[in-house]
Amino acid sequence: MLDIAALAKLGGVKKYNADEIFFNAGDPGHEMYIILKGRVGVYITSIDGFPIMITELVSGDFFGEMSLLEDQPRSATIGAIEDTIVLVINESNFEQVIAQQPSLAYRIMKGMSSRVRQLNEDLAQLKRGKVEERKAFKLAPPTAEKPSAEVLDNSLFPPGHKPYPLEAPPSDDNLLFDREVLCPVCEEKFKTKNVRSSKLRLDKVDNDLRQRFVDFEPLWYLVWTCPNCYYSNFNFEFKQVSEVFTKKLLEQGKQLKAKVRLQFSEPRKLDEVFVTYYLMLQSLQAAGKPNPTEAAKVWLRLSWLYNDAGDEEMFLYASQQALDMFKDTFYNTRRETSIEQDQRLSLLLGELSMRIGENTEALKFFRGAIARKGGNNTINRQAEDRIRDLKDIILVQEKKVKEEEKV
Ligand SMILES: [Zn+2]
Incomplete structure (x- = not known):
């Protein structure tokens, strides 16, 4: 158990009201938080910009440690579900907190390793998604x-x-x-x-x-x-x-x-x-x-609905419409978007191109989705994976064409 009273003495205790946002995904940040009392929601943003809660954290849980330890931007949005009291840990009181509560260092390490494991599982699921899509x-x-x-x-x-x-x-x-x-x-x-x-x-x-x-x-x-x-x-x-x-x-x-x-x-x-x-x-x-x-957003969703309905022909038709319109957005619209949003759009354009068989285009978009500086590494990895998949597909197709030529 954490000695909350002792931790509170180190300062940095803050109260957030229900529905108040701690920070948004992508924000810079240098603090981690331990929940002393209350509940927070962890939200990710869908491509349409509306938040979806993926998990809930309660008293004794912590969040934001990646930003404290590695200076990374926030990976998710955190909002208070009810009135919540937290201990804010930053570089200046981190050592004191750990000295007073050595068990906390162990819990942070444990938490980080389980999050890395979760991330690996997510990636594995993304790969499985290929088969199941x-x-x-x-x-x-x-x-x-x-x-x-x-x-x-x-x-x-x-x-x-x-x-x-x-x-x-x-x-x-x-x-x-x-x-x-x-x-x-x-x-x-x-x-x-x-x-x-x-x-x-x-x-x-x-x-x-x-x-x-x-x-x-x-x-x-x-x-x-x-x-x-x-x-x-x-x-x-x-x-x-x-x-x-x-x-x-x-x-x-x-x-x-x-x-x-x-x-x-x-x-x-x-x-x-x-x-x-x-x-x-x-x-x-x-x-x-x-x-x-x-x-484009409507057509993309229509493609998913047709896919669920098992109508392959309409699935491809709606995908083509979505692709044309997202391309229009990509090339012709002035966008005020972050690097990460651009990466996502490129990735989506690659995926839709690949779906309708425009492999060269798809390769171009997947390459464009990789941003070494300031980009999201998960997207980088996903784009790299898709480039590998696509190259395999192209190889198989070329082989087939050559064999057909021989006949
Ligand atoms: Zn009306």
Whole structure:
């Protein structure tokens, strides 16, 4: 046990209120923290910039030791879940703290070694992800007699889109709650399903940055649609619509209502989910967004949904759309992004290129994802791995071509 009273005498005791952020991933930092009382959440940021809690730390746990010992930027965001009291350890009191609590040095070492082990496991999982990436998300057996979001006019979907008689597992209910939302376009209130992010548990991250959660697929609830005007957007950006576009969105909504009768079943059906994503693409168009990134994010997610539905053809089609639009972002949009964000985008461009068979392009993007200075080393390693994989694939293909030439 740590002698908390004795540690507190060394100074550096600080209180954080519930929901207060200690630091964000990527921040520089030179302190570590020991939780004396309370609870904190460890969050990572998805490529869309919304936080996902991966674990919780409680009294007696510590965090931030990498920054103290190795001067590394923060690898995750830490926020107080409830009022939390911590002991802040920095270079000036580190030796005193260790002298007074030698057991702490042992615990830090133990903690670091288990984190390194965890990191290795994560990397192994990333590798395993390669094999599993086509494996569909667990879905309840098809029960739908007919698709419940009735599509009266197929022009909402691209050619090749089909009905997919799948529905969410009933266990989804445990992670959902009803939320009343005020539509920023038509100003009507409506009820929608919202995900309890604090209950999400990250399982692994696929090579294309898709986050897999334990027994749950948040993609099914990511897009909110106003049932009154059909305005649709990602839940975390739902309020972000400029008044300039209100009229256009309302007009468009009227036309869309003639094409689609919207409804959500419990449990939700995949066909209903697809409708929300395609309605969002319509909303983006009406809002005249010059930035292709938003549409790219939609297409990337559509590719994942088609993959889960087992539709290979549409999976590749949506991947191609995502690739084209992310490329547009990459080459033509002025971005204020960190080195790490650029690395991630390059990695994703490489992955999507590889998926549709553009191997030379893929190689270029993977190489571009490696940043020796100021970059994220995990991404560097992942890019190096993918370069090796890709070179193997290219070798096999060349061999095949040569053999065919011989025949
Ligand atoms: Zn509305």
